[in-house]
Amino acid sequence: MxxxxxxxRERLAECGRALGRLGLIGLGGHVSLRIRxxxxxxxxxxxxxxxxxxxxxxxxxxxxxxxxxxxxxxxPIETPIHTVVHAARPELASVAHLHTHWATIFSILExxxxxxxxxxxxxGGPLPTFDEPHLVTxxxxxxxxxxxxxxxxxxxxxxxxxTVVGSTLEEMFNRAxxxxxxxxxxxxxxxxxxxxxxxxxxxxxxxxxxxxxERTLNYYVNxxxxxxxxxxxxxxxERR
Numbered sequence: 001m002x003x004x005x006x007x008x009r010e011r012l013a014e015c016g017r018a019l020g021r022l023g024l025i026g027l028g029g030h031v032s033l034r035i036r037x038x039x040x041x042x043x044x045x046x047x048x049x050x051x052x053x054x055x056x057x058x059x060x061x062x063x064x065x066x067x068x069x070x071x072x073x074x075x076p077i078e079t080p081i082h083t084v085v086h087a088a089r090p091e092l093a094s095v096a097h098l099h100t101h102w103a104t105i106f107s108i109l110e111x112x113x114x115x116x117x118x119x120x121x122x123x124g125g126p127l128p129t130f131d132e133p134h135l136v137t138x139x140x141x142x143x144x145x146x147x148x149x150x151x152x153x154x155x156x157x158x159x160x161x162x163t164v165v166g167s168t169l170e171e172m173f174n175r176a177x178x179x180x181x182x183x184x185x186x187x188x189x190x191x192x193x194x195x196x197x198x199x200x201x202x203x204x205x206x207x208x209x210x211x212x213x214e215r216t217l218n219y220y221v222n223x224x225x226x227x228x229x230x231x232x233x234x235x236x237x238e239r240r
Contacts, residue, residue: 001070004036009056015094015169016044018220020051024100024176028161030075031096032082033169039064041086046076077137081163084142085149092165094172097136099161102183107156111190113183114197120182121203122175122213123153130157154179166213173220174213 012033019025032043042059060071064087066079082095106113112126130148134141149155153175154164166172189195215233222230
């Protein structure tokens with residue numbers, strides 16, 4: 001195993017456990033991460049495994065076609081989400097398919113998932129939709145999903161869930177958390193009155209710093225670390 005793969009395994013396992021603790025991944029859902037300086041991809045196992053206890057050794061290494069090269073468990077059946085999107089957008093480091101509760105509500109509504117929270121500006125605006133009522137189990141369906149995603153931060157999968165992407169693992173995680181928070185607060189606000197959509201272009205000036213995404217993932221990873229081993233990241237750490 002190369003040092004790059006070893007590092008990627010540790011980081012992806014930490015991210016998977018953090019998503020599990022937040023309830024953003026569970027029986028369903030999977031996350032992939034490119035292995036630096038290679039054409040290989042790491043991917044979390046499919047359903048049935050407790051993601052909150054995911055270890056680096058549990059992950060599968062796959063090639064560009066989705067063939068398993070290493071790891072004790074097979075890749076998830078919707079691996080074409082990852083292989084096709086990674087191929088179409090080589091600038092991406094990470095792709096996540098999640099069945100998050102609040103964002104999935106908007107996948108079964110005609111109501112738009114407007115951006116109403118400052119952290120939600122990282123999504124760049126309301127997400128496009130993938131309108132096929134199928135699991136993405138073939139390259140052809142992966143291509144259709146990739147077309148729906150385009151250059152966006154993510155896509156709502158009708159009657160199904162979401163796919164969220166990032167140029168780094170941290171960016172993907174931050175977008176996934178922000179999307180779910182935004183969907184929940186939007187739903188709750190609509191129960192009271194008419195929400196005020198955010199001016200995303202204006203708000204993005206305050207949220208574009210990549211340290212924001214790094215801080216978000218680091219915080220949730222810190223929850224499993226002893227206090228004396230927690231890492232301090234973000235803009236406040238930068239000024240120290």
